[in-house]
Amino acid sequence: MGQDNCKPQPGDIIEIDRPYYQHWALYMGNGYVIHVTDKGDASILGSMASVQTPWPKVKKELLMKVAGCDKWRVNNKYDRNWSPRPVKEIIQVAEKCIDMEVHYAVNSINCEHFFIRLRYGLAVYVLDKDADGDTAAAVIGAVFAGAVAVAAMVLSKM
Incomplete structure (x- = not known):
């Protein structure tokens, strides 16, 4: 299907x-994304299976393969609140996650x-959403000990 009005960077x-949920990925360039999925090979089914396993894998695949026929868009919704890391740093950390x-x-x-952690270097917990679905409030910190631990693991390998 494609995304709305701009080329991902x-x-x-x-x-x-997806039909019943949103799947998220990080654009790496040259048509590739990384995304969290099951350990199998089927991306479309894999993203659904990741909901069912507590330890899915980060994979690098073509965006068109991951999205399939589903509509997708760039959604850097926290850019208005926080500055993203430098692109080079985002990609370096993302590559280590594969x-x-x-x-x-x-x-x-x-x-x-x-992916919020990768882009902004923050652990973010959404507390509330307004009628438009945009985040109305968020807490930054060690709310998600697991997310912080994963981030620490990735950064320590740099």
Whole structure:
């Protein structure tokens, strides 16, 4: 399907509209994204399976393969609140995450949180949403010990 009105740039967060949920990825450049999925090979089914396993894997695949026929868009929704890391740093940290197993919990430490951590260097917990679905409030800190631990693991390998 494609995304709305602009070409993704390295370091952009990509939101993919699945039938019953949103899948998230990070654009790496040259048509590739990294995303959190199951350990199998099927991206479309894999992103759904990641909801069912507590330790999915970070994979690098073509955005068109990951999105399939689903609509997608760049969604750097926190740019108005926080400055993203430099693109080179985002990509360096993201590259180190490829093939890493990460902790996953659909309601607390999910793929959206993982990519927010990569882009902004922050652990973010959404507390509330307004009628438009934009984040109305967020807490930064060690709310998600697992997300912080994963981030620390990635940064320590740099």
